[in-house]
Amino acid sequence: MALEAGLILFVVFAILLIIGMPIAISIAVSSMTTLLLVVPFDIAIFTSAQKMVSSLNSFSLVAIPFFVLSGVIMNSGSIADKLVNFVLLFVGRIPGSLAHTNVLGNALFGSMSSSAIAASTAIGGVLVPQQVNAGYDRKFATAVNIASAPTGMVIPPSTAFIMYSLIAGGASISSLFLGGYLVGALWALAIMVVAFLHAKKNKYQTVKNVEKGEAGKILKEAIPSLMLIVIIIGGILSGAFTAIEASAIAVAYSLIISMFFYKTVTIKDIPQILKTAILTTGTIAFLLATSSMMSFAMAFTGIPQAISAAILGLTTNKIIVLLLVNLVLLFVGMFMDVGPAILIFTPILLPIATSVGLDPVHFGLFAIMNLCAGSITPPLGTGLYVGASVGKIKPEQTIIPLLPFFAATLIILILITYFPSIVMWLPNLAG
Numbered sequence: 001m002a003l004e005a006g007l008i009l010f011v012v013f014a015i016l017l018i019i020g021m022p023i024a025i026s027i028a029v030s031s032m033t034t035l036l037l038v039v040p041f042d043i044a045i046f047t048s049a050q051k052m053v054s055s056l057n058s059f060s061l062v063a064i065p066f067f068v069l070s071g072v073i074m075n076s077g078s079i080a081d082k083l084v085n086f087v088l089l090f091v092g093r094i095p096g097s098l099a100h101t102n103v104l105g106n107a108l109f110g111s112m113s114s115s116a117i118a119a120s121t122a123i124g125g126v127l128v129p130q131q132v133n134a135g136y137d138r139k140f141a142t143a144v145n146i147a148s149a150p151t152g153m154v155i156p157p158s159t160a161f162i163m164y165s166l167i168a169g170g171a172s173i174s175s176l177f178l179g180g181y182l183v184g185a186l187w188a189l190a191i192m193v194v195a196f197l198h199a200k201k202n203k204y205q206t207v208k209n210v211e212k213g214e215a216g217k218i219l220k221e222a223i224p225s226l227m228l229i230v231i232i233i234g235g236i237l238s239g240a241f242t243a244i245e246a247s248a249i250a251v252a253y254s255l256i257i258s259m260f261f262y263k264t265v266t267i268k269d270i271p272q273i274l275k276t277a278i279l280t281t282g283t284i285a286f287l288l289a290t291s292s293m294m295s296f297a298m299a300f301t302g303i304p305q306a307i308s309a310a311i312l313g314l315t316t317n318k319i320i321v322l323l324l325v326n327l328v329l330l331f332v333g334m335f336m337d338v339g340p341a342i343l344i345f346t347p348i349l350l351p352i353a354t355s356v357g358l359d360p361v362h363f364g365l366f367a368i369m370n371l372c373a374g375s376i377t378p379p380l381g382t383g384l385y386v387g388a389s390v391g392k393i394k395p396e397q398t399i400i401p402l403l404p405f406f407a408a409t410l411i412i413l414i415l416i417t418y419f420p421s422i423v424m425w426l427p428n429l430a431g
Helices: 002-018 023-035 041-055 059-075 079-091 097-113 116-133 138-154 159-167 173-202 212-238 243-261 267-301 303-314 318-335 338-355 360-374 382-391 395-418 421-430
Strands: none
Touching: 002 023, 002 267, 002 303, 023 041, 023 267, 023 338, 041 267, 059 097, 059 159, 059 212, 059 243, 059 267, 079 097, 079 116, 079 212, 097 116, 097 138, 097 173, 097 212, 116 138, 116 382, 138 173, 138 360, 138 382, 138 395, 159 173, 159 267, 159 338, 159 360, 173 212, 173 243, 173 360, 173 395, 173 421, 212 243, 267 303, 267 338, 303 318, 303 338, 318 338, 318 360, 318 395, 338 360, 360 395, 360 421, 382 395, 395 421
């Protein structure tokens, strides 16, 4: 029964996606089809509706609309330019300085917007042309932007961690946030190392020193934005507030600096900001609700247990099991956004990971990075096409220059998978 149900579930889901059906609808229809194998139609409808409603009845979900709203507010101003200028103060004299600025800018802006596409477009749209004008190879500049665009997705505040926490049965959001900072920092650093070596080899020029007065102005403009990250991690580490309370603080802080410091948001802009945040939150909530249907359908028909038994039947070696899990997630990340992938595959793969002794927080950290890395995996990762469009080159032209960055990303992924102490020491320190 489990095998038959699994085949129907994933085949129907795949067919619906191929014909262009929205992901949430595809999840709901494929889940309902699977349930109809074992229960009558009326019971399937009633139970599915019940699961959808109960899945959204969680206090932890309050953090999602707040962090989404905070990101929308920050995106409404000229935050990207200010972050670019700020980063240049620190990396301007390093070979490949503009590439390093692209990496750090994507990491910072991506963490605030929770969107790799927004980071790639906003930061890359500014820095790829600058790199080309400075003599950098356009393919290299585009590859840097593509490789670093998803780094902000693993740096809190990130809705991906909140969604994973809910699906994983209450894995600590605070621990995921703290570990996410380390994952994001390591990922960005690895890309910067590759960019440095390439820039050194090709003797790319550095940026001139900024005059003292101008440096002070740049710092003054950038620090308020950067303080959002400092406030969140500082408050969580000190115990001043929880991760959920931090989401509300993030909204208040973002609104204050946007309206009164940068003056890029006015009272007239608020209705549109709220509309955007509501639509985004509604999309996430609907995905959460329909994914609860899929989780119930899989659990009711025994799909996760069957997959777990199949993998563990092949091998119980922890190293090989984790390798298989990573390969599955990397493949999934090429075709599916991070949010839906978390909702669908966490109930399947988390039991396998915990059966070989993994901490749920550790699994969440490398699983989310894995899915983000999948978006830039040649030749099918969706991030390739967005980044190529920003860089104004063909997607296939990005593959070869992207490979060294992708290799560096895989090295970090392997390290945090097999050496959890690297990213778990801060969550463990905070208790």
